[in-house]
Amino acid sequence: MPGREEIERENFIILVFSGLGTALGIMSFLGYTSDAFGTINFWFFIISCLFMVYCLYIDTKPTNNYHAPQSPMYNPHFHNIITFASFALTGMTSILYIFDTVILHLDILGHFIENKELGKTINSITGGKQMQNILMWVEIFILPELFLRLICSRSFGYLFVFLIYVVFISMFSFSISSLHRSSWIKIYNFFRKELNKAQGNYRQFLLIAIQISDKLSEISQQIYPISKFR
Structure with missing residues (x-):
């Protein structure tokens, strides 16, 4: 068992990291249109x-x-390490992903802050069922945000972070989280339903989306077989 001093040291380091992450995330939102955004986003x-x-x-x-x-x-x-590193190394960004990560930092901060009442208040917001549902959809809509940024910028950086996010966040969540999986299935079923009445380019788009979804689902199960999850 770790000693009391070791536990206190670990808790302090976690508190510092979560506090810095929360502060920098809020600064990213406030300074999105400023010249300093790139530096803040990187850090x-x-x-x-x-x-x-x-x-x-x-x-x-x-x-x-x-x-x-x-x-x-x-x-x-581990998956967050890979994804955060990809954004930092390429200098790319995602407003929705910043929001998602700020909530992560806030939730951890609430568990380790010395003011217990404030911590409980923070965790009642960040850990509530409503917030978890919001974050689930935020993580899903990060994909189209990154895709739009990729199309508009035609940047290798956005292509890289898009692929990293697909493999290490979306496919991982789909494999291990029943909540994420059920939400993706709802979207998939909506596409199938729309396909029956769609025509022209819209129908072609739906066909491609369904084919990609089928393939990604198959790959997800190969990369992250649930039988090996503990």
Whole structure:
């Protein structure tokens, strides 16, 4: 079992990271149109990435008091590391992803802040069922946001972060989260229903979307077989 000093040190580091992440995320929103946004965006994703590296380190310690997934491929912290790093290295951004990550930082901050009443208030908002549903849809709509940014910019950077997000966030969530999977299935069923009455280019779009969905679902199950998740 870890000693009290070690636990306090870990809690302090987590508190600092989550506080910095929250502050930088809010600054990103407020400064989106400013010249300083690129710098703030870079440091926001760098701090978020380093924070997840530290969380993954804690997960791998034999003295932790909970059972983290044995394989990094099934650890959400590992997936966040890869995705945050891709945004930081390319200088790309996503307003919806910043929002999603700020809520992540806030939720962790609420658990470790010394003011327990304030912490409970924060967690009642960030951990509530309504917020979880909102975040689920936010994570889904990050895909079209990134795709639109890719189309408009024709940037290799956005192509890179788009593919990383698809593999390490969307496909991972689809495989291990029943809530995410049911939401994607609802979207898929909507496309199938629309296909029956669609014509022309709209029908072609739906056919392509359905074919891509079928293929991604198959690949997701191959990369993240649920039987290996612990």
